[in-house]
Amino acid sequence: MNTTEVSFDRSRPAPRAIKIAILAMGGEGGGVLADWMVDMAEEAGYYAQTTSVPGVAQRTGATIYYLEMFAPVAGVGAGVAPVLGMMPTPGELDIVLASELMEAGRAVQRGLVTVDKTLLIASTHRVYSMTEKTAMADGRVDAQRLIEAGYAAAQRFVHADFARLAEQNGSVISAALFGALAGSGKLPFVRDQFEQAIRRGGVGIDTSLAAFNAGFAVGASPQAVAPSRAAIHAEPAAAAPGARLQPQATRIGRDFPAAVEPTLTAGVLRMADYQDEKYATDYLDRLAAICELDRRHGDGTYRLLNETARYLALWMSYEDTIRVADLKTRRSRFERVTQEIGAAKAQVVQINEFMHPRVEEIADTMPAALGRWLLATGWARSLVHRFAHKGRVIQTTSLRGYLLLYCVASLKGMRRKSLRFQAEHAKIAEWLGHIQTQAGADYALALEVAESQRLVKGYGDTHIRGTLNFDTLMAALPALRKGPDAASRLRRLREAALADDSGKQLAAMMSGVAA
Amino acid sequence: MAERSFKNEVEKLRLGAGEEFHGEGILAVTKALLQSGVSYVAGYQGAPISHLMDVLTDANDILEELGAHFEHSASEATAAATLAASVNYPLRGAITFKSTVGTNVASDALANLSSGGVTGGALIIVGEDYGEGSSIMQERSHAFAMKSQIWLLDPRPNLTSIVNAVEQGFELSEASNTPVMLELRIRACHVHGRFIAKDNVRPAFTLKDALENPVRDVSRIVLPPASFVHEQEKITKRWPAAVKFIEERQLNEFFADGAQDFGLVLQGGLYNTVINALVLLGLSDAFGNSKIPLYVMNVTYPVVDSEIDRFCSGKRAILMIEEGQPDYIEQNLHALLRRAGIPTTLHGKDMLPMAGEYTAAAMLKGILRFVQQYAPQLIDQTALPIAARPVTAGSKPFPVPVIDQEVHARPPSFCTGCPERPIFTALKLVERELGTHHVSSDIGCHLFSILPPFNLGATTMGYGLGAAGAAAFNTRETSKRAISFMGDGGFWHNGLTSGVGNAVFNKSDNLLVIVDNNYSAATGGQDLLSSRGANPLRVTQVPIENAVRGVGVKWVRKITNTYKLEDLRDSMREALTTTESGPKVIIAQSECMLNKQRREKPLVRKALKSGERVVRERFGVDSDTCTGDHSCIRLSGCPSLTIKPNPDPLRKDPVVTVQNSCVGCGLCGEVAHAAVLCPSFYRAATISNPTRFDRLRDRVRRTVIGFLQDRIERRLAGIESIH
Structure with a gap:
């Protein structure tokens, strides 16, 4: 019915919609951000359209909101509406907003960010994916690669931890991103038009405007180069040994290479904190032999010594009930909790612990002979089990709860005689023995043996499973040594042990080793 | 609501x-x-x-x-x-x-x-x-x-x-x-x-x-x-x-007819995407003034023969743009043109994808292919939009770094504090004891159980059909039972008869877990017969248990708090091992957390404002006792339970942390207990507007505990140098 005469004037640029995509996760307020933009554009006389595919994506899944804004065109009658797009076309986006760093990566991956025209505004905070979170060790992706991809793909890349900016201002990320968009100057609207849209929205106006303001500053500031990897992965500041640990500190400086000093220092601090200065000395004693071997067989980087020192410190400070009680009763811990939950001075804070010491843990804490007797004596065991089979909630901020944990922590003096101490130290000696045996013949294998200790972690069943996996790897050493590439095969076994918590992959791989 | x-x-x-x-x-x-x-x-x-x-x-x-x-x-x-x-x-x-x-x-x-x-x-x-x-x-x-x-x-x-x-x-x-x-x-x-x-x-x-x-x-x-x-x-x-x-009434629309001797036939719903493609190819302006004739089918069934005749007459070719398969309209047009003896060439799925959504890029490529075949002079080859540029060896349309490894799929999942999550945690714990089972899933939020971290559920046959999907697993040759899930939404939709009644009638021994969260939650929290809230327009508060017993189920357990992990685990264990015959039904009830928060948040805000005592609970993890094994996440998957860099210089693996979005549902503590996980979890209660008694008690506690903490600090003094 509509037959229109079409004339194209190629000499002047055709009016074109501003195209914007918001990549967000369900429940993050991406819709609010889209609504602000539509409202602002319509108020300015633009045609604006937004679409989304909420569906089940509303439940924390990745989702895209798409907007187009079309400026009023002179000479076009009222009622003649532009035909606006329903979904983003890769390569055609003017602006992409991502509420999280991996979502920014997804925008790049989908071709929505192009160097000729796209302004990419992304928050650099991470909402880890399930794959990253459930890994048994470290499954995080490389955030630096995502940031570099943003720089490589975009015409301009504005990034900051907008989630933190929003939180600092008691608001949500959409307000901070909206501010950054305003600050970037990419849209043909002035700051007041943005702010009016927030005001008309009518929800949480003051906090939204505060977050908007913080975002605006980020968007308005020139930012041309990617931050260095070091800036992103800042190492926690290392503590220095105090007066009581001066002998150990001197010894580290004198007897050990400088390359391992940070690890050794952290190690002796941990030992003294865990037990006493004598324990710190024991720690260094154990490492002396490894140091000598590394000096003789290593390449001068002292990786074997460094990794052995790391895992030895962690192993020697194994988390028994005494240690847990000790850490939980400290003032610094109370302060940390208060800070983490963001409690104000006028509020009262109560901290409840979830403890589940079973017969095994109780026996572990006892003097070795008594502990062994408890585990081996049916009636005694079942008697204790009656009190210990259920998990307990202990309120550390109550007098009763605190005193209980304080008393457990004060058993530290007896720790050296405990069943667990003896068992752990026997295993430590065995592990160090393996490292020493291998260091000369196969340095790489020795290093892998040292790193295998990473498998032993957690509590209860998790700890048992990790220990069993570790034992499996150590038992495989003779068989591995017979073949080539023992080190890389041991590493693959370790990776298999960390691949799932059912032990399936490790078992499958072990059947190959045995044969 | x-x-x-x-x-x-x-x-x-x-x-x-x-x-x-x-x-x-x-x-x-x-x-x-x-x-x-x-x-x-x-x-x-x-x-x-x-x-x-x-x-x-x-x-x-x-x-x-x-x-x-x-x-x-x-x-x-x-x-x-x-x-x-x-x-x-x-x-x-x-x-x-x-x-x-x-x-x-x-x-x-x-x-x-x-x-x-x-x-x-x-x-x-x-x-x-x-x-x-x-x-x-x-x-x-x-x-x-x-x-x-x-x-x-x-x-x-x-x-x-x-x-x-x-x-x-x-x-x-x-x-x-x-x-x-x-x-x-x-x-x-x-x-x-x-x-x-x-x-x-x-x-x-x-x-x-x-x-x-x-x-x-x-x-x-x-x-x-x-x-x-x-x-x-x-x-x-x-x-x-x-x-x-x-x-x-001219329900279907013709645009620019006569402008070319070829044209596009399209479903009305695809119009904007088609115009978008034409604009990018320089074949239309932004107002839909196309250079290419368009026949827009706002009615896609029935096809109006006379209009097809009219549009095709005198045209060398048309492109049928029809999303999805089978290509019903295209087939219809083929028959129609042949019957009418019209020689116009009909293109469609030969130039556009046979299956899948007609995205902006797919549309662009399909239309470009068609126009290039019939009027290449209309296309400015030097100004092709990026998404339409041919991919030749060695050149990519988007010269961006490949970051596929860094970008993970992010499917939807259970919300923070979701009461359905503990049901699947409990099943994971039961499976540790009794081995894995066949699990028949249903439609609803609970279907997220099929994804990590739970990985539970083998099939889903439709809304309310969870129990029906396990009907065949009804044999005397094993004592092992199938487990099925069904939401309250699916239950009232048809599950009561198709699943529960069917299981009673056919003497099934299987376990059915009915997830009763007070709402049709997955579709946006609409009310149901069994919703606990009063609804001025509808009758609610009709218990599922009555309906289940009414169709003859004898073994029914109602868990009124799904965060009680041990109760759920024990009920499931019993259901899977009891010698009692007939279907076992566990009704697991707790309110959808999204709706609960929406209901409670305004009340809490009001109470805080008016100076009332308000207790807020949330969970946390002590990073110095967390060893970075992440077992707790594998048993929960809560969005607020996540990881952060390890503050310990000796450790490499990230530690678990709880974000401030935590609603204190209690699952973390239950998991720590039931699975004997670790003592790193704590539950912190923050009391706003504390009473005088609260403050007095707090002061006494602080004094005594502070005294002991001084002693600890004296003991540790000198280990670490203080800058």
Whole structure:
């Protein structure tokens, strides 16, 4: 019915919609951000359209909101509406907003960010994916690669931890991103038009405007180069040994290479904190032999010594009930909790612990002979089990709860005689023995043996499973040594042990080793 | 109470003639229904028309003012059967549901309805959940239209066209005595746009008139011989009447006809994406003034032969742009052109993808291919849009670094504090003892159990069909039982009969876990028969347990707090091991956390403001005792339970942390206990506006504990140097 005469004037640029995509996760307020933009554009006389595919994506899944804004065109009658797009076309986006760093990566991956025209505004905070979170060790992706991809793909890349900016201002990320968009100057609207849209929205106006303001500053500031990897992965500041640990500190400086000093220092601090200065000395004693071997067989980087020192410190400070009680009763811990939950001075804070010491843990804490007797004596065991089979909630901020944990922590003096101490130290000696045996013949294998200790972690069943996996790897050493590439095969076994918590992959791989 | 409130927006439904409406597609549809003088509306929620149901709920007062009745139907079949009111009476009725799943459920009633035909306009508004973001099998509603001969509207996705389609749909239905289906794609449902409103219309003939003057006509009932007559009527009377109406009222649109000797035929719903592609190729301006002739099928069934004849005559070729498969329209056109002896070449799925969504990029490439074959001079090869540039060896259209490893899929998942999560944690714990089981899943949020970290569930056969999906696993040769899940939504939809009644009747020993979270949660928190809250419009608070016992289940356990992990685990263990025969049903009840938060947050804010004592609980993890094994995450998957860099310089693996979004549901503590995980979890209670007693007790505690903490600090003094 509509037959229109079409004339194209190629000499002047055709009016074109501003195209914007918001990549967000369900429940993050991406819709609010889209609504602000539509409202602002319509108020300015633009045609604006937004679409989304909420569906089940509303439940924390990745989702895209798409907007187009079309400026009023002179000479076009009222009622003649532009035909606006329903979904983003890769390569055609003017602006992409991502509420999280991996979502920014997804925008790049989908071709929505192009160097000729796209302004990419992304928050650099991470909402880890399930794959990253459930890994048994470290499954995080490389955030630096995502940031570099943003720089490589975009015409301009504005990034900051907008989630933190929003939180600092008691608001949500959409307000901070909206501010950054305003600050970037990419849209043909002035700051007041943005702010009016927030005001008309009518929800949480003051906090939204505060977050908007913080975002605006980020968007308005020139930012041309990617931050260095070091800036992103800042190492926690290392503590220095105090007066009581001066002998150990001197010894580290004198007897050990400088390359391992940070690890050794952290190690002796941990030992003294865990037990006493004598324990710190024991720690260094154990490492002396490894140091000598590394000096003789290593390449001068002292990786074997460094990794052995790391895992030895962690192993020697194994988390028994005494240690847990000790850490939980400290003032610094109370302060940390208060800070983490963001409690104000006028509020009262109560901290409840979830403890589940079973017969095994109780026996572990006892003097070795008594502990062994408890585990081996049916009636005694079942008697204790009656009190210990259920998990307990202990309120550390109550007098009763605190005193209980304080008393457990004060058993530290007896720790050296405990069943667990003896068992752990026997295993430590065995592990160090393996490292020493291998260091000369196969340095790489020795290093892998040292790193295998990473498998032993957690509590209860998790700890048992990790220990069993570790034992499996150590038992495989003779068989591995017979073949080539023992080190890389041991590493693959370790990776298999960390691949799932059912032990399936490790078992499958072990059947190959045995044969 | 639905997840999203349209209380403010529905006031737009009162706009009068000439006023401009701005808003979302579904709201425009509601306005169009009111402008059409609709007498009754029914439906069943589900994306993308959940919000339509929510709008109608919030607009109930306005509907009542106009004498219109609105129902939340028990299922899509109920909704479709509701249209029976338009069979004998000149009542306009509309129903709505998610397609194609809802259409599957409704198909019996729809077939009966369309066989006998209608007197009053009957409109079936289907939300076509196809393409990105869809949670269902990718099929087309088109098949239902064809098999039952229901006319199918697929309007251009702007509000004016959509509103017109609703109004014309009723008229078409009445003119041809046939129900009409209006297909709205997901983006059209949620598109924000504008249109010029008309006044709302109170129907001339009302439900009251019908009830007080009943009419029957046995020739409208599907029973021989009438059913054979119906089939003839469809072909000889109703079809020609429909075609006549479509032609006369110009429901389908021709653009730029005559501009070229080739053209595009498209489903109306794809119009904007087609124009977008043409603009990028320099073949249209932004206002839709195309250089290429377009025939836009706002009615995709039936195909109007004469209009195809007209469009194809004198054209070398046309491109049929039809999303999804099978390519019903393309096949139809082939037959039509051949029968009419028209030599125009017909392209379609040979140039566009056979299957899958017609995304902007797919559309661009398909149209470019077609135009390049028939008029390459129209394309400026030097200015091709990026997405249409050919991928040659060594050159990528997007010269960006490959970061595939860094970008993980992020499927939807259980919300923070979701009460359904512990149910699956409990099952994981039971499986540690009793081994893995066959698990039959259902539709609903609980289906997220199939994803990490739970990885539980082998099949899902449809809404409410969780128990039915395990029906075959009923054998005396093993004592092992199948486990099935069903939500409260699915239970009332059909699960009570298809699953529970069926299991009783067939002496099944299986375990059915009914997830009762007080709402139809996955579709946006609509109320159900068993919802615990009072609803002024509906009857609620009908216990599922009564219904289950009513159909004969003897072994029923009700867990009224799903966060009690040990209770759930023990009940499941018992259900899987008891010697009692017959189906075992566990009803696991806790309120959907999204809805609970929406209900409670304003109350808490108010209490805080008025100075009342408020206790807020949340969980945390001590990073110095967390060893970075992440077992807790593998048993929970809560969004607020996540990881952060390890503050310990000796450790490499990230530690677990709880974000401030934690709602203190308690699962973390339960998992720590039940799975004997680790002592790193703590639950912190923050008391705002503490009472004098609170403050006094706190002061005493601080004094004593502070004294002991001084002692600890003295003991540790000198280990670390203080800068």
